[in-house]
Amino acid sequence: MVLLGKRMFDTDFETSSEPKSSCDDVCLALTEILKLPLMDKCNGCSFSNVSSIAVFSSAVFVVSLILVRLLYVIYHSRSALRKRASKPVSTLIILGSGGHTAEMLNLLAVLQKDRFNPRFYIAAATDNMSLQKAQLLEDSLAAQNETRVTDTAQFMKIYRSREVGQSYITSIWTTLIAMVHALWLMIKIRPEVVLGIRWSSIFYVESIARVRRLSLSGLLLYKLRMADQLFVQWPQLQRQYPRATYVGRLIEASDLVIKKKNKRCEFPGIYAYMVLQEDPHRKYHSYTELN
Amino acid sequence: MGNEEDRDKEKRVVFVTVGTTCFDALVRAVDSNNVKQALFAKGYTDLLIQMGRGSYLPSKAEGVDTLAVDYFTFSSSIADHLRSASLVISHAGSGSIFETLRLGKPLIVVVNEDLMDNHQSELAEELADRKHLYCASPQTLHQTIADMDLSSLFPYSPGDATPVAKHINNFLGFPDDY
Numbered sequence: 001m002v003l004l005g006k007r008m009f010d011t012d013f014e015t016s017s018e019p020k021s022s023c024d025d026v027c028l029a030l031t032e033i034l035k036l037p038l039m040d041k042c043n044g045c046s047f048s049n050v051s052s053i054a055v056f057s058s059a060v061f062v063v064s065l066i067l068v069r070l071l072y073v074i075y076h077s078r079s080a081l082r083k084r085a086s087k088p089v090s091t092l093i094i095l096g097s098g099g100h101t102a103e104m105l106n107l108l109a110v111l112q113k114d115r116f117n118p119r120f121y122i123a124a125a126t127d128n129m130s131l132q133k134a135q136l137l138e139d140s141l142a143a144q145n146e147t148r149v150t151d152t153a154q155f156m157k158i159y160r161s162r163e164v165g166q167s168y169i170t171s172i173w174t175t176l177i178a179m180v181h182a183l184w185l186m187i188k189i190r191p192e193v194v195l196g197i198r199w200s201s202i203f204y205v206e207s208i209a210r211v212r213r214l215s216l217s218g219l220l221l222y223k224l225r226m227a228d229q230l231f232v233q234w235p236q237l238q239r240q241y242p243r244a245t246y247v248g249r250l251i252e253a254s255d256l257v258i259k260k261k262n263k264r265c266e267f268p269g270i271y272a273y274m275v276l277q278e279d280p281h282r283k284y285h286s287y288t289e290l291n
Numbered sequence: 292m293g294n295e296e297d298r299d300k301e302k303r304v305v306f307v308t309v310g311t312t313c314f315d316a317l318v319r320a321v322d323s324n325n326v327k328q329a330l331f332a333k334g335y336t337d338l339l340i341q342m343g344r345g346s347y348l349p350s351k352a353e354g355v356d357t358l359a360v361d362y363f364t365f366s367s368s369i370a371d372h373l374r375s376a377s378l379v380i381s382h383a384g385s386g387s388i389f390e391t392l393r394l395g396k397p398l399i400v401v402v403n404e405d406l407m408d409n410h411q412s413e414l415a416e417e418l419a420d421r422k423h424l425y426c427a428s429p430q431t432l433h434q435t436i437a438d439m440d441l442s443s444l445f446p447y448s449p450g451d452a453t454p455v456a457k458h459i460n461n462f463l464g465f466p467d468d469y
């Protein structure tokens with residue numbers, strides 16, 4: 001499995017609606033993770049007790065996973081994985097919001113879809129735009145190859161660790177919820193990852209908006225050596241963080257649409273127009289093909 | 292970029308956009324007399340403000356011997372407004388910046404100094420150093436407009452995502468066929 005990550009954990013998301021995270025869903029997820037024995041054994045004990053045990057044990061679980069992952073990446077970092085050359089890799093694509101999603105979709109447009117398959121898209125629960133854009137891309141691919149979208153792509157939402165303007169103190173709690181939810185999604189998508197049958201490679205692309213300093217997500221992945229490859233879009237940023245790889249700018253000439261670069265990846269006119277009705281704030285986003 | 296300077300008696304619209312944010316300082320700045328005068332002196336005829344979630348309402352004006360002023364909060368046709376503008380004044384969001392640059396429109400980016408951890412200015416300043424746009428603050432906007440020389444701006448050349456794809460392919464051991 002490959003993770004293409006972009007800034008899920010940053011301080012400047014542009015969306016504005018209310019966070020929808022509810023504790024119930026998380027507790028439900030946790031009890032499912034623990035296969036419910038806790039609930040059955042102690043009928044009399046309170047739910048908050050169960051959930052605090054669950055939170056604690058999953059926190060320990062997450063920390064140990066991170067440690068193992070850390071040692072693995074430090075050991076393997078930058079060495080190519082020659083063994084996996086031929087078969088497709090299932091790919092988890094993490095979409096930030098706004099301009100960041102556009103950057104990620106630009107990258108996806110040039111990646112060979114037959115190699116990076118199936119694709120799982122994750123966006124923040126309060127971000128309605130990103131998954132719709134990904135859905136458009138997948139629809140056009142499916143139409144092109146005469147396949148069904150459900151065979152090659154899945155779309156999921158995740159709790160956000162911090163909303164724009166949310167205070168740093170309350171974001172400790174929301175970040176924990178988001179982490180547990182993220183873990184749950186990983187289990188759901190690909191049990192091998194958690195069971196340790198196969199390890200994932202993590203690729204992180206820093207946003208074009210970061211010229212002089214890495215974002216918080218980028219910095220964490222860099223300092224903890226969590227990412228196998230960390231790409232930056234400005235040379236001065238690479239000079240400051242030598243282990244990063246400078247790859248030039250990802251922002252294309254026309255939004256979401258890649259032309260000429262790779263004949264497999266042409267989606268003419270698909271993004272002709274897209275208006276979202278449900279929220280007046282989001283009506284601002286319109287994507288027009290600039291042929 | 293500069294050839295639009297020469298056209299006379301046509302509508303020359305300045306489009307101001309704050310995206311999905313709330314940026315009253317910018318709306319207030321473009322609504323101030325010195326900015327409006329600077330724009331009018333440069334030959335612009337219309338000022339259209341997309342004010343987002345802000346609460347400051349600019350004063351509408353018909354504009355016979357002055358700038359015509361109009362505003363709205365959100366629109367589904369931002370791209371159309373950008374396309375028909377002769378000058379764009381925008382907040383520092385990367386989406387708005389690149390959408391405008393792609394259209395080859397002259398752009399002044401106004402950085403919101405009230406935001407905490409304001410990394411947005413990094414991008415605007417870097418692109419201003421590369422002469423793709425002008426960068427201003429709400430206080431200096433009128434001066435930037437008065438001093439700007441649109442013919443000195445360089446068009447933005449599009450980026451390319453293939454190097455990243457290449458790296459990922461190499462790392463995973465896929466054959467290189469770019």
